[in-house]
Amino acid sequence: MSTSVSTSQPGTPPGTGTSGGVWPRPMPDRRGLNRDIALGLGMAVAGLIATELAKSVAPGDVDMGAGGIEAYVLSAAIALPLCFRRRFPLTVVLLVSVIFFVAGERVPFAFAGNLVTQIAQFMAMYSAVAWAQDRRRMKIVLVLVFVMMFVWLFHGFVKALQTDAIKGADQGLLSPYVSFVVLNTAINILYFFGAYFWGRTAWGVARQRHELQQQADELATQQQANARRAVIDERLRISRELHDVVAHHISSIGIQAGGARRVMESDPEAAKNALSVIEDSSRTAVNEMRQLLGMLRAADPELDDELGVPVGKAPQANADRLPALVSSANSDVLSVGFHQIGQPIKLPETISVSVYRIAQEALTNVRRHSTARSAHVTLRYLDDTAVEVEVIDDGRPKHAPVGSRLGHVGIRERVSLLGGETEIGPRPVGGFRVRARIPLQPVPPEGEPEK
Numbered sequence: 001m002s003t004s005v006s007t008s009q010p011g012t013p014p015g016t017g018t019s020g021g022v023w024p025r026p027m028p029d030r031r032g033l034n035r036d037i038a039l040g041l042g043m044a045v046a047g048l049i050a051t052e053l054a055k056s057v058a059p060g061d062v063d064m065g066a067g068g069i070e071a072y073v074l075s076a077a078i079a080l081p082l083c084f085r086r087r088f089p090l091t092v093v094l095l096v097s098v099i100f101f102v103a104g105e106r107v108p109f110a111f112a113g114n115l116v117t118q119i120a121q122f123m124a125m126y127s128a129v130a131w132a133q134d135r136r137r138m139k140i141v142l143v144l145v146f147v148m149m150f151v152w153l154f155h156g157f158v159k160a161l162q163t164d165a166i167k168g169a170d171q172g173l174l175s176p177y178v179s180f181v182v183l184n185t186a187i188n189i190l191y192f193f194g195a196y197f198w199g200r201t202a203w204g205v206a207r208q209r210h211e212l213q214q215q216a217d218e219l220a221t222q223q224q225a226n227a228r229r230a231v232i233d234e235r236l237r238i239s240r241e242l243h244d245v246v247a248h249h250i251s252s253i254g255i256q257a258g259g260a261r262r263v264m265e266s267d268p269e270a271a272k273n274a275l276s277v278i279e280d281s282s283r284t285a286v287n288e289m290r291q292l293l294g295m296l297r298a299a300d301p302e303l304d305d306e307l308g309v310p311v312g313k314a315p316q317a318n319a320d321r322l323p324a325l326v327s328s329a330n331s332d333v334l335s336v337g338f339h340q341i342g343q344p345i346k347l348p349e350t351i352s353v354s355v356y357r358i359a360q361e362a363l364t365n366v367r368r369h370s371t372a373r374s375a376h377v378t379l380r381y382l383d384d385t386a387v388e389v390e391v392i393d394d395g396r397p398k399h400a401p402v403g404s405r406l407g408h409v410g411i412r413e414r415v416s417l418l419g420g421e422t423e424i425g426p427r428p429v430g431g432f433r434v435r436a437r438i439p440l441q442p443v444p445p446e447g448e449p450e451k
Helices: 030-057 070-077 080-084 089-106 108-113 115-131 135-163 176-263 268-298 303-307 319-329 349-369 406-417
Strands: 335-341 374-382 386-393 421-426 432-439
Touching (some): 030 070, 115 176, 319 386
Parallel strands (some): 335 374
Antiparallel strands (some): 374 386
8 A cells, every 4th residue: 555745756747746655656567568578679689780780881800709799699688678677677777787888898899889789778767767666766776877877987088088099180169088078978968867857757647647547537436426416315305395295185185084074974965075085185196106106215314414404394396486486596697587388287296396396406507507697497388298397598518516417317317207308408509408398197117007
């Protein structure tokens, strides 16, 4: 398990947005390790070829080392450790650096004329910075390598001065020897520190990508949890509304039953009418209970305290109160209109409450998550078959944080429960639309035949 620290790890590029902490970069998969092996073997072969080509174009006899093959062996050997450059990066950079030094001392011809040798050392340093798990140890190893290489470089400068090996036409501002020292020092600084900063950037980018992926996974998990919570919240609210609706019907049945008992002998016709009302109320209550029974079973009562909503509430608003809802939604920044189409009919309690809640949720989303300046609510009575509520606006979605628009999940859940259909999304002409159509006839639960 990684532990957090208050400072950034060595090698973290500035401005990447990564937080401080110990981050062990994951090793590449089997395919990546196989590519490293292919790279090391390929560069070893290229080193042999480069040494042979350099020998062929040499103006005279060259020293190929012990047995005439030492230059070939060292040219291949310096590339072979790269087969493990990402698995053991610090070991590889130390091993390659030693072979690099030996090649420079033993076969200067093959060392100076073989570009593969220079590339192998560069890649070893880059890989150490980009892939080392222990960043502190990586810095120690790289400092050791850099110091050794520059000591060796300046030792060569001193040796060249003593033997007067650097000669030239001396036509520039600086002497041939000084020019040689300045040029080689600049090249080696670019070479070594270029490898370091390139590897440092690669490691930082990989870390940033890893953290972004973690954040994406966490956000996806949070989104799923929020969506589930929205569904549960909506189910709990519908369950409480069912409590109010059923309580209303049962109270009516009790009152009518008491009246029928009192007038049964003195006024049989009135008792008959009371019993008829009882029959209608009981059927309505049963139908509405059938529609919401599945939701009652799925609701989680343990969330009551967390949501802070008491079980006992006053009766919920209904479709008749849509004009009042629209009036309360009007403000200086949002103009809301209302239009009713069709002949109004008495809606079942659950449908009437749902129509109100859908419009309420849609208008809330317009205020919170849209740039709209105006919105319109339309209530349509489609004969005796269905009722439709539609809320449209003229705005564009704001850059809302994760978890916004989960009210749409609740709308879909509510309408689906009642056997209806929803349309939620942008309008072709601009703005946003929330439209729900709910049938007035009860829809039997899935798998249950109609009676």
